Amino acid sequence: MEIAKSSKKKTQWKRASLPYFYLLPAFLVMGVITFYPLIYQLIISFTNFESKDLLLGLKSPDLQFIGFKNYVDIFTAALPVENFNFFRVLEFNFWWALSNVMLHVPAGVLIATLLNTEGLWLKRIYRAIYILPVVVPPLVVATVWTNIFDERYGAMNQLLTSIGTYFGNTAPVYIRWFEDVKPPIPGFLPGAPLTLAYYAMMVANFWLGWPFMSVVATGALQSIPRDLYEAASIDGATGTQQFWGITVPLLRPAMIPAAVYGFTLSFNLFNFVFFMTGGGPARSTELLVTFAYNLVRNLRWYGVAAAFAVIIFVVALIVFLITNRITRATQNYQEA
Amino acid sequence: MASVTYKNVVKKFGDLTIIKNLNIAVEDKEFLVLVGPSGCGKTTALRLLAGLEEITDGEIIIGDRVVNDVAPKDRDIAMVFQSYALYPHLSVYDNMAFGLKLRKTPKDEIKRRVDEAAEILGITDLLQRKPRQLSGGQRQRVAVGRAIVREPKVFLFDEPLSNLDAKLRVQMRAEISKLHQRLQTTFIYVTHDQTEAMTMATRIAVINKGNLQQLDTPQNLYDSPNNLFVAGFIGSPAMNFFPAKIAVNGDKVIVDTGDFQVQIPASHTAPYKGLNGHSVIFGIRPENIHDPEFAPQNINGVSVSSKVDVTELMGNETLLYLVSGKNTFVGRVDPRSKLRVGNTTQVIFDMDKIHIFDANTEEAIR
Ligand SMILES: Nc1ncnc2c1ncn2[C@@H]1O[C@H](COP(=O)(O)OP(=O)(O)OP(=O)(O)O)[C@@H](O)[C@H]1O
Numbered sequence A: 001m002e003i004a005k006s007s008k009k010k011t012q013w014k015r016a017s018l019p020y021f022y023l024l025p026a027f028l029v030m031g032v033i034t035f036y037p038l039i040y041q042l043i044i045s046f047t048n049f050e051s052k053d054l055l056l057g058l059k060s061p062d063l064q065f066i067g068f069k070n071y072v073d074i075f076t077a078a079l080p081v082e083n084f085n086f087f088r089v090l091e092f093n094f095w096w097a098l099s100n101v102m103l104h105v106p107a108g109v110l111i112a113t114l115l116n117t118e119g120l121w122l123k124r125i126y127r128a129i130y131i132l133p134v135v136v137p138p139l140v141v142a143t144v145w146t147n148i149f150d151e152r153y154g155a156m157n158q159l160l161t162s163i164g165t166y167f168g169n170t171a172p173v174y175i176r177w178f179e180d181v182k183p184p185i186p187g188f189l190p191g192a193p194l195t196l197a198y199y200a201m202m203v204a205n206f207w208l209g210w211p212f213m214s215v216v217a218t219g220a221l222q223s224i225p226r227d228l229y230e231a232a233s234i235d236g237a238t239g240t241q242q243f244w245g246i247t248v249p250l251l252r253p254a255m256i257p258a259a260v261y262g263f264t265l266s267f268n269l270f271n272f273v274f275f276m277t278g279g280g281p282a283r284s285t286e287l288l289v290t291f292a293y294n295l296v297r298n299l300r301w302y303g304v305a306a307a308f309a310v311i312i313f314v315v316a317l318i319v320f321l322i323t324n325r326i327t328r329a330t331q332n333y334q335e336a
Numbered sequence B: 001m002a003s004v005t006y007k008n009v010v011k012k013f014g015d016l017t018i019i020k021n022l023n024i025a026v027e028d029k030e031f032l033v034l035v036g037p038s039g040c041g042k043t044t045a046l047r048l049l050a051g052l053e054e055i056t057d058g059e060i061i062i063g064d065r066v067v068n069d070v071a072p073k074d075r076d077i078a079m080v081f082q083s084y085a086l087y088p089h090l091s092v093y094d095n096m097a098f099g100l101k102l103r104k105t106p107k108d109e110i111k112r113r114v115d116e117a118a119e120i121l122g123i124t125d126l127l128q129r130k131p132r133q134l135s136g137g138q139r140q141r142v143a144v145g146r147a148i149v150r151e152p153k154v155f156l157f158d159e160p161l162s163n164l165d166a167k168l169r170v171q172m173r174a175e176i177s178k179l180h181q182r183l184q185t186t187f188i189y190v191t192h193d194q195t196e197a198m199t200m201a202t203r204i205a206v207i208n209k210g211n212l213q214q215l216d217t218p219q220n221l222y223d224s225p226n227n228l229f230v231a232g233f234i235g236s237p238a239m240n241f242f243p244a245k246i247a248v249n250g251d252k253v254i255v256d257t258g259d260f261q262v263q264i265p266a267s268h269t270a271p272y273k274g275l276n277g278h279s280v281i282f283g284i285r286p287e288n289i290h291d292p293e294f295a296p297q298n299i300n301g302v303s304v305s306s307k308v309d310v311t312e313l314m315g316n317e318t319l320l321y322l323v324s325g326k327n328t329f330v331g332r333v334d335p336r337s338k339l340r341v342g343n344t345t346q347v348i349f350d351m352d353k354i355h356i357f358d359a360n361t362e363e364a365i366r
């Protein structure tokens, strides 16, 4: 009896431990490429690690443990970096992600709905075309849009010039999209001035961002049964009322996760911002990730950068937890 | 409350003509059932009336108004969809109130009507639930409730019971009939189930391949079908058919199927006197075929020799699947019948209840 019990326990233990055994190789790899750097980074975030310490690492004689100084410096804007304020960058970063999503989602839904119109010609061609921005490399997109917003030769200023001529203004428009530090709408976002560069980036990223939302919305639209619209039309709903009364609520379960995804994507949209504005002018379009990159690449303050990365990690974790909750709270109407 | 008229209605989808010249006059307060096999155009006919499809030709009249160009919402109709088409994001209450809200009905009036409809349908307890939290039968009631609150002139139902299990279907059948009596409104009801049609309708329109076959009361359809299609479609088990030839011999008219001959009673022979040698289809319903032991005394019976192939004992009746030469047919006989598989017997045909159809035109000859 006793023996049977213990041998049963043994097999149970075996069975329970087996999955971990299978996972071991993966853990080993992750240990080397993920956990080790993570911990190393955490350690150097408490030091004054600089380029001179690269060779010897933690054994470097000049390396000093300076406690939370890097963190304090970041939060109190005490870094000897021009125009840097952590909380302004953080605020801008959130606003940047939020404002993008607030634009892309409605636009995507609207365009998907319009293109879903029954009997529309060449429907498939439009849908194929709006996949394009999704597949063009962001570097290419950023380069093209940088050129469009070029002060002298860019298409945007030329367009504004020709619009100006319509209203009798013959002087060419030279808007310095990426240099002008004066916010066109002062006080729009208290604490973080939005320069022209922000608006230029919004335009460019709009081009990049709405098609994805449209793809998601198109898929979700297909799954709304047609007879709901028929029932609504008998009930007396006009096209607009059907859009607000049926389309929008039934797209919501699909669009909220997409919006969350879009938010995190924009939040960390490194390459696009880096190539378009480099965070300028005067760091007004700096994101957390681009600033971290500057700390490493240009200033080579590895200790500070490590601390900054830890902070980004915490911020990202909070964003993740919030968005995760939002996604989970939106369940499908069909599910129990 | 309104009459509904289909006048020379034609519906084409592209080159495909789905409805060919449909003429139906539905009277006020009538319960008209459109019945026919799958794909015959019943739903299309209903959708034309609802305004969900545009008619290709002809006129649809509701009350005294031609509604060809009237939007669905202005036709004063309500429709119960086969899929129910409940708004999944709205509660039962809001599903029912949706149309009224759009019509700017005062709030307390909406509440009064929804509560009343819920009361009638027995769904008062469910008003705050979402459709996904309801059973099929409950959803069906909500769909009906959504139609009731609108107080339309005409109710349209498109196979509302087809998603329910057999027992619930019988129950809902009775409830919809009751509802019709209570509301005193025109009901137009589509189904492919002839039992539903027979039990609920005041009149039935049988449709096949986009053509109206016959429009009559259930009893008349059953007793005197106009053609072979109606005869075969109405009634379960279906009417037995035998290809046959008419043989006129003096005063006697014989129907010769090749395997057996039956004589038409003298009182019915008139229409067939001139049809000697004519190819016909001879029809008789299963319940007019009797076990000789239990055949009623007062009928005009004729014996037909046949062999029992299969028996189905139903308790209240027995179905005999019989073979006579190359013909197979079904008899619905007294449950006390002792006939069993393999028996050879002389079943009795009640010759007062026979049907003769022209083999070419498939029209009834009478
Ligand atoms: N929008 C459409 N375009 C082309 N053909 C159609 C369309 N709607 C229906 N049809 C065709 O019209 C015919 C009749 O369809 P309908 O839905 O009216 O049949 P039904 O009698 O209601 O059948 P069921 O009992 O299966 O519901 C079918 O052959 C169908 O394929």
Ligand SMILES: [Mg+2]
Pocket (backbone or CB within 6 Å): B042, B043, B044, B158, B159
């Ligand atoms: Mg149908």
